[in-house]
Amino acid sequence: MSKIRNWAVEKYVAAKVRQAEAEEGQGLAEYGLILALVAIACIIALGVLGDDIAAKLGEVSSALTGA
Numbered sequence: 001m002s003k004i005r006n007w008a009v010e011k012y013v014a015a016k017v018r019q020a021e022a023e024e025g026q027g028l029a030e031y032g033l034i035l036a037l038v039a040i041a042c043i044i045a046l047g048v049l050g051d052d053i054a055a056k057l058g059e060v061s062s063a064l065t066g067a
Helices: 002-065
Strands: none
Touching: none
């Protein structure tokens, strides 16, 4: 009976190790998705605010050059 129990424990441990390795890859994919969403949000924000930012930078530039 001990051999069967040892075999079952070995299979259980091997399955847990494979599961832990698979979850590690899922975390990496989730970070990739978050990074993509942040990049999209930044692109949208720059598209909406781009003209205002350019105008302010022009004001700062003209104030610094004294023109």
